Structures are given as C-alpha cells and as structure tokens.
Amino acid sequence: MANISTLNTTAAGLDAVSGRLGSGPSGARPRKVLSQRNIILYGLLIVAALYYLLPLYVMIVTSMKGMPEIRLGNIFSPPMEITFEPWAKAWASACTGLNCDGLSRGFWNSVRILVPSVVVSIAVASVSGYALANWRFKGSDVFFSILIVGAFIPYQVMIYPIVILLRELGIYGTLTGLIIVHTIFGMPILTLLFRNYFTSLPEELFKAARIDGAGFWQIFLRIMLPMSLPIFVVAMILQVTGIWNDFLFGVVFTRPDSYPMTVQLNNIVNSVQGVKEYNVNMAATLLTGAVPLIVYFVSGRLFVRGIAAGAVKG
C-alpha cells in the first residue's frame, strides 16, 4: 500500500515525458479511482465513520419507535412506525425521582446558567488575557503560571473549599454561585487563549495607541476588541459546549429544583422507579446533546480551532 503512491507519481512523470516526446499516448493520464490504495484508504475511513455514527443513529431510531417495537426488534433497525411521542414525553412529562416535568425544566435551568456564565467568564478572562499580554506587571506571570498549573488539578481537590467559600458569601446553591464556579474553572484555558491571541497581535499597534494617548480600557475596547472577533467566537464555542455539558458543578453547586439539563437527564434515565422507557430515554439524551451538536455543526472549523488552541498550547 505504501509504495503505490510513489509508483503512481513515477508513472505520471514518465507519462508526461513520453507525451512531450510525442511517442506515447497524449492527454491527461486516466485517473484510477478504484486503485488498491484507494479501496483500503476509503474502506478504513468509511468503517471508522460508521462506528462513530452508529450511536447517533441508534439514538435517533430508538427515539422514534414505540416501546412494543423496541421490545420486539433490534436497536439498529429503522422504525416501522415513526412516532414523536417519546420526544414529547421526554420534554414535558418524563419523571425523575423528584418531579415529572420532563427535561424542559432542566433545559431552561441550563439556559439560565449558560448565558450569564458564558458572558461573565469570557469578559473576565479576556481582560485578564489582555492585561497579561500587553500590561504585564511584576508578578503577573507568577499568577498566570499558578492559573495554568491549576488547570491540571482535578476539580475534586478544589470543590469543597469553594463550597465553603460560597457558603460564607451566602451564595452557595444560587445561580450567582454557579456562575462564579464556571468563571473560575473556565479561567485558565480562556485566559491562555486570550493571552496568546493578544500576544500574537503586532506589538507596535499597542505602542501606537499608547503614543496616541489611549489608556488601558480605551486600547482594549477601541483597538483590541474590534480585531478579536474570531477569538471571542472560539471562546464562546468552548464555553457554551463546556458549560452545557457540565455535570459535576451542576450537581454540587445547585439545588434540585435548578439542576441543569445534564443532571436532569441522568436522573430521568437512571431513575429506578417505574418501567424503563428506552425510547423516551433516547429522545431525552438527543435533546440534551442537541445544543452542543448544533453549535458544533454550525461552527465547524472554529470548533476545531478552539479545542486545538485550548489543547495544544496547554
């Protein structure tokens, strides 16, 4: 397999030469679509793609079947009779151990958590990153290093001190508390992201603005921000998916009536009461996964850039 591409190009080179000499066949060399190399290459890729797509497919078909059909058939077969009842039930009336409001309660809780958390965490981190990139002061790099090392510390180590801290401030279990927690744990990666981005902007631009008399906030708001739209989008993608998918902080820092969607979902599916309704469970799972999936499919390359920026630079 390995040699074939080499052979192909050698052949192409020979063809070109003979074509120019006029002794061999002229015109474009016919492309072999079904070369052995291509069959193996695309074969492997398609098998892998099927494996990755399988769970999504299973989720979709299961969520559209009725329970009798699920008990009879296998999980891979397409639904004989398409029904959206499981979706309606998952959204509005599925039961957790505590209530029977379905996922809708969790969805709105998640939205209420998501919007302010994303805004606050990005605002704080972008300013920190800007200060680190352009207005370094004595010790700023030390604090930044602590922050980055902190990104590797398991959350479990810091969670209880934060509980105490929030309890002392009287905001444990409130939305404000959870927003602060998301801001704290989003800070290392986002600050790094923004710091690296602002550092990559030409330093002379910053110098020119200082000569023009602009100060810390003026330069940030009028020079840096208008140039930084892409990185803000990347940060938003990172935070929207991250916060939406969070489970641990949701469990620890909220009360049951304001549990986010992931917690609600887990409580519905893994609830021990009643008969297991797999179709409702899968509809609920799909609904919960829908938000990050939409973000992912819409943002495409920016998502990749976000995780790569977040990960590789770490």
Next chain:
Amino acid sequence: MANSVSIRDLSLSFGAVTVLKDLNLDIHDGEFLVLLGSSGCGKSTLLNCIAGLLEPTEGQIYIKDRNVTWEEPKDRGIGMVFQSYALYPQMTVEKNLSFGLQVAKMPKPDIDKRVARASEILQIGPLLKRKPAELSGGQRQRVAIGRALVRDVDVFLFDEPLSNLDAKLRSELRVEIKRLHQQLKNTMIYVTHDQIEALTLADRIAIMKSGVIQQLDDPIVIYNRPKNLFVAGFIGSPSMNFLRGEISEVDGRPVFTTHGVNFSLAGYQASEPLSAGRKVVLGARPEHIAIDSDVMGGEAHEAVVDIEEPMGADNLLWLKHAGHLMSVRIGGARRYAPGSRVRMAFDMSMASLFDAETEDRI
C-alpha cells in the same frame, strides 16, 4: 543651539541583560539624528525609552528641557512611526489620523483642520475614507507619518520606517522624509540598520553597538574619519580594507609595515605620535586606493588582480598583495583581467590607522 532631547546616564537592563549602558546624548532643535546599528545594538530600545514605551532602569530623559522620564508617552510631545506601520486595521485612514486627537478630547473642528493639513502635506487626501488593508505599503507608511504629524509635536520618532518596503519605494520615501524634515524643521530621531538611509538623511549619525554609542558625528566625518575599528567596518559598502601590521621607522619617518612590506605614512594626520613598534591596523576604503594611472608619484606597490566585479558605474577589483586581499573601486569603464599586474598606492590622507589593542583611531 538649544537641545530638543537630552538623555542623561540612561541605562536599561532586563534582568541580567544590559541593553543600554550609561548613555548620554543631546539632540539639537530641528536636528535629524539617525541611530544606526545592527540588530540588538539597543537603538530601538533607546527610541522606545525616549517614547516612554519602555522604562529605563537608571537615568533621565529630557524633551524640550522638561524631565519626562516617568511621563506617559502621550504627554511627551512626541509622534512615532513604526516599521509595521501599526495602523488600526478596523478604522479608516481618517479615523486613524484622528484617533489620538479624539482620545485627547479635542473639539471636532480642530481635529478636522489638523487632519486636512496633514493629508495635504502628505498628499493622502483621496485615501481618507479607505481602510488600511486597501492601501499599498507606501501609502500605509505615509498615513503612519500622518498620524505623527496631526499630533503637532516637537519630536518625531521613526523606528525603521522603511524596512518593510521594497528597494524602489524605500528610496522614494527616503527622499520624501527628507523633504518633510526640510519643510517642518522638527526634531527627528530615526532608527535604522541601513547605512545608506543613515548617510543620506542624517544631520548627525549615532552609531551604536551593545548599548553604547560608538561615534556621534556628521555623516561625512563618520565615513572618512571613523573613531574606531567597529565604526570603520560598519559604515561603507563594500567595506573598508583592513591590514594588520605595525609602525616602524625608515629614515626617521614612520612607516606602516605588514608582511615585510613598508608603506609610507606621509600625508596621514595622526592624533597621537606614531611610535615605532606599535601594533596597528591600517584601514583604507576601496575608493581611496589608487591603481596604475591614478597613482600620484611617491611609492607604489605591485599587486595582482584576483577577481573583477563590474557593477555598472563602478568596477570593483580584488587585489592580492603581500598576503592581503584588498578591494579597490575604479571607474566602470576600466577593466582588468584576472591575473593582470597593477601598481597600487594608498591615499594616506584619507586612510585610517587604529591601535590594534584598543581598536581606537590614532
């Protein structure tokens, strides 16, 4: 002459690395001063200190007799032009020019007047509504100069402003900057590593090396009477020929001896006595070596042409003589084949002698 910018005992170090060391410099009112040196010599650092973008470790900076060492860049009465132009990409040319004035809360009619004047001087009127991305390199640099111009300041700082342009544009804008200086008569401090820019633009050149000014002088003086070996080698292209040797005495007169060959030092204006036995380096620029018909009497030595490099207006010959390889600049029409023998002599009145130990001019 009043001083526009004065620098006193300025030092700057980053941790253990010393970038500037006890630097003193006075720049006259209306003077065009060029800071010249290779990269890392501290010239840009010095400019950034004057601009207030870097804090010195020690020393004081005065602009117009006011101590500005700890003042904000905007309060120093300076304008600055950068190598990468540093135009704000999201703003139009007009906005770029007026941003600083807006920040300073200047009334709108005054801003418009300043922008109009600057765009007239620089002929960028038709570009005012465009964004920087729509401009050519030369136009961008003109706008960048305009941004310094609208601030109506005493001192202009240029940080390698032409280095990002191609050769042709560079020489065009060089002329424009010179014309601008003649028109405005501001003090200008100009950082570059390009010796042609330095020689053509400067009233005075300060040549820097490792954070120390090696020589501060008129361009012609720097070229003809370099203070030390570094300056001599740095300025001039092709560079000066250096011959290591020593002073000896023949018939009571000092001569320069290298590889057993004596060169008369008659005509050399020494600032110190030329005592026999002193180890020295003789420096002669390619155009200050005479060959064949140019040799005006006196002694002449025989040399062999090694390589010929015709450059159009000039012709550069590489001569081999007594173990040295020397370049000689002659008229473009005079041609020599490799291997031909020529008579050569140094023009000692234009040559330089340096102490081999201290590397200073004698």
Next chain:
Amino acid sequence: MSTRATASAQPGIGAGSGSSSSSGSRAATRRPNQLFRNLNSKIASIPMILVAVCVFLGGTLWTVVYSFTNSKLLPRSSFVGLDQYYRLWDAPRWVISIQNLAIYGVLSLIFSLAIGFLLAALMDQKIRFENTFRTIFLYPFALSFIVTGLVWQWILNPEYGVQSIVRSLGWSTFTFDPLYDSSIVIYGVLIAGLWQGTGLVMCLMLAGLRGIDEDIWKASRVDGIPMWRTYLFIVIPMMRPVFITTLVIIASGIVKVYDLVVAQTSGGPGIASEVPAKYVYDYMFQAQNLGQGFAASTMMLLTVAIIVVPWAYLEFGGKKRG
C-alpha cells in the same frame, strides 16, 4: 570641514558636561511609586489573582491539610496524621477504583493515541471529503459524558443491544454484556470513552502531521523510502512534542473521569466500575465523611502531579521565555 564636525560631536557624547543651560526643570526625578504604575492592569487582574491564589493555590492546600483530619460532616481541625490514608487504602472500593483507573487509563492512552494517529494518518492522504470525515470523527467530543454514557448504556444493553443482535443472527451463545459483568465492566466504559475522545486526539495528531515540512515527504519519496517507514522512523519522532502534549491532556482528563461512569454504570454492577473521582464525590457529599473525600482527592492530585510535573519540567524547565 571635517574639523568642524568633529568638534560638534564632543558635547553630544561627552557625558553631558556641555549643555546644562536651564537648570530649573532639569533636576533628576525619582522613579514614581511602583504600586501605582500600571494600576488599571492590576485592578483588571484582581479576579485572576484571586482565582489563582485563593482558589487554586489556597483551595488545594486547604484540602491537602484537611486530609489529615478526621472531619466527618463538617471540616474539623483535629489532626489524625495519616489515618485517613490508611483507611482509604484499606477500603476495597478505593482499591477497585484505583485498579479501574489504571486499566482504563493505560488502555485509553494506548488506544486513543493509536486510533487517533491512524485516523489522522489516513486523513492526511489528501483524501476527498476530508471535512465530512473530520466532522464525523469529532462530533462525539461535542457531546457530554452523560450523553455518551447513556447512549452506550443502551447500545450495550444485553437484552436489546449488540449481544441480542448477534444472537438473533444465529450465534445463540454469544455473550457480550460488559455493563452487567463485573469482570469486564470497565471495558464497556472504555469503549464509550474512546468513542467520545479519539476525535480530539485525531485532530491534534492531524495538526501535528500538517505541521511537518512538506519537503520531508518529498525527500523520502525521492529516496524511495516506503511510506510506513517514513511514518515510523521520521514523522513520529518529529511529532514527539505533539505526542507528549496529547498524552498529558488525555492523562489529566482520565484522572477526572466521573460523569461517564455515573451515567453509564453508576459504578456498578456493585462497585465494579467505581473510579476515584466518584469515590471523592460520594464521600464528600453523600456519605458525609469529608476526611475520606479529602484524602482521596489528595491522592488524585498526587496522580496528576506524577504525570504533569515531569512533563512541565521537560517542556518549560530550563528555557526561559519572555
């Protein structure tokens, strides 16, 4: 002419002895108070400083210190030395958790690096539909561990999932029910974890491959080196930094594994798929045995330190950057 210029040069360079004309404003000023320089930047950095010092540094120290106490429902400062740690390592649940973490961790590292690199290498063959394939391989990474866990719980369901399908095809003795067999349950979790995470590894590896100079490939082709040899002996060694970074990212993620287990198995059957992170949560917030929770989380910290410290030393130690 030259004499004039030489003379004019002297006052400029000569230590300022010449022109001290106006004396009033020429007095040297002292460096202003450093505290107030760059003040806005310092104010803007307060949240970052608070988080770094109070939460990350302070919180970690607090937990480590209190892991030496016998705190139960509330943190108490009665120190009992290493008692909590003895109790921890005596607990079968903790030992199983650590075993599971080791199995899951090692296999997850090997497989995700291998599969991720293989997929990246396939993707790097100038294929058509590259974007489509990448979208497919990476989408699971956008999903939460909860969703991942629940989907695979369903697919591995012995009554309706893979096992029943293979049996219905005629192989009636086929057995594959990792979620109900305590000896292999952790492999069931591993399958789900790999499905979720390999896309990311593929992306990182692909970025690494794309960062390799095109000329390397041209050179090896001209030299007639087979492609697999080029990968094995030239490309992979060149990608060492990417591998190490990826390794650290996966590894520090593995230690945190929690939601996946909660959703997929709830630690069961019995305690067969427990992991340290779950142990910590359960002891802190359910069993009201804070001391155990602190000790267990300190052990997690230690694990991460063993992974991260050598890497950080290799990566950042020695060379300083400004």
